[in-house]
Amino acid sequence: MSILQDKVVVVGAGLMGTGIAHAFVTAGFSAELVDTNEAALAKALANVSEILDGGVRLGKVDGGAAAAAKARLTTRSDLKQAAEGAALLVETVTENLAVKKEVLATAAPRMLPGAVMATNTSALSVTEIATAVPQPERVVGMHFFNPVHKMKLVELVRGLATSDDTMARARAYSDALGKTSIVVNEAPGLTTSRMSAMAGNEAMWMLQEGVATAEDIDTAMRLGFNHPMGPLELGDLTGWDTRLAVLRYLHATLGEKFRPCPLIVKMVAAGRLGRKTGAGVYRYDENGQRIPGSGLKASVL
Numbered sequence: 001m002s003i004l005q006d007k008v009v010v011v012g013a014g015l016m017g018t019g020i021a022h023a024f025v026t027a028g029f030s031a032e033l034v035d036t037n038e039a040a041l042a043k044a045l046a047n048v049s050e051i052l053d054g055g056v057r058l059g060k061v062d063g064g065a066a067a068a069a070k071a072r073l074t075t076r077s078d079l080k081q082a083a084e085g086a087a088l089l090v091e092t093v094t095e096n097l098a099v100k101k102e103v104l105a106t107a108a109p110r111m112l113p114g115a116v117m118a119t120n121t122s123a124l125s126v127t128e129i130a131t132a133v134p135q136p137e138r139v140v141g142m143h144f145f146n147p148v149h150k151m152k153l154v155e156l157v158r159g160l161a162t163s164d165d166t167m168a169r170a171r172a173y174s175d176a177l178g179k180t181s182i183v184v185n186e187a188p189g190l191t192t193s194r195m196s197a198m199a200g201n202e203a204m205w206m207l208q209e210g211v212a213t214a215e216d217i218d219t220a221m222r223l224g225f226n227h228p229m230g231p232l233e234l235g236d237l238t239g240w241d242t243r244l245a246v247l248r249y250l251h252a253t254l255g256e257k258f259r260p261c262p263l264i265v266k267m268v269a270a271g272r273l274g275r276k277t278g279a280g281v282y283r284y285d286e287n288g289q290r291i292p293g294s295g296l297k298a299s300v301l
């Protein structure tokens, strides 16, 4: 039986869940997207349609294939029903250990025997998340990147109990999505988040100290190192609330060099979370376009 026949459940219809669900249905899987928030589900469906329609407009996706992909995506608010008979679950709910463990504990008894349970956590412990289920060897990290439809990498994270079979199956799913996967033995922040969190935090320290403007810090990394995006733009895209949660975890596990910059704490307290709230380091108009010259000014910090 083709892997494409496997029932896939994606839990969490936020930024990442939307992208991951899109990746599965585009690759030919049928996917069920689950969220406790109905509004998030409606928004995710609209966003998946938009990505597919954009592909058609650009001539990258055939119209019929886009329609078929949309038809393969369903949504549900009841995880128990969604998990029935699933071969793969990708949890991508809020970055909170208790919430993630609850999702896995609820789904595990309803999935197929030997089903793979993947977590898209950015920085939490796969080993610890896996304690929520009776078969921790089935739990693996599948760490996707935002925006999922453009980013090729998946970090496959091996927890203490993850079996070779689970690793191989996670790799097969990743291959089926057309992604390139790397294997990481569980470590706080994996390879990418650890380096990216450090760069984003350092950029915020520089902004706070008035070393350079937000625009110039981002330009430095884009033009000096050929990064496609500067660290502050990237933080606005990721969401500073997610960034802060990751930094707090890395600070607790890896030490002082990851202490979150106070400016991030202040921005999150103010609700300036990034693109998703219309303002982060930069401000965005109602169409999501960045407002020129809107970078936070050191003089007003």
Ligand SMILES: NC(=O)c1ccc[n+]([C@@H]2O[C@H](COP(=O)([O-])OP(=O)(O)OC[C@H]3O[C@@H](n4cnc5c(N)ncnc54)[C@H](O)[C@@H]3O)[C@@H](O)[C@H]2O)c1
Pocket (backbone or CB within 6 Å): 011, 012, 013, 014, 015, 016, 017, 034, 035, 036, 037, 040, 092, 093, 094, 095, 096, 099, 103, 120, 121, 122, 123, 143, 144, 145, 146, 237, 238, 239, 242
């Ligand atoms: N944002 C990124 O760039 C990025 C990249 C890689 C990994 N991640 C990780 O992916 C996960 C999700 O991040 P995001 O940015 O999509 O967050 P988000 O806030 O956009 O979405 C989270 C979604 O989870 C839903 N949710 C919360 N509790 C739930 C539950 N019990 N059952 C079902 N749904 C529930 C929320 O309603 C929300 O829609 C986090 O673990 C994050 O660390 C994020």
